Amino acid sequence: MSDFSFEVLEHITVLSESPKGWKKELNLVSWNNQAPKFDIRDWSPDHKKMGKGVTFSNDEMLTLKKTLESIDLNMMNE
Known part of the structure; x- marks a missing residue:
């Protein structure tokens, strides 16, 4: 596997969290x-x-x- 670098420049929001503590996040990230x-x-x-x-x-x-x-996201509830 090749090396790569990342830096989370801005944490924007958490979209969800799993029972094990992993979080689905929206961030601003610099890759390499x-x-x-x-x-x-x-x-x-x-x-x-x-x-x-x-x-x-x-x-x-x-x-x-x-x-x-x-x-219209309300249509998803129908």
Whole structure:
């Protein structure tokens, strides 16, 4: 496995937490000293281990935000 580095630049929110303490979080993360990206993934309580996740550029996050704002989430309860 190749080495990589990361730095959580801003913790934005916890989306959920498992019984074992892992948290699904939205953060702003710099991977390998690159420009930061919005990142959603599970993190261990000490932030030393992580699950698979997804990253979004600023433009992608703006598109996602606009899309989520246009969705009627109440339809999911029907």
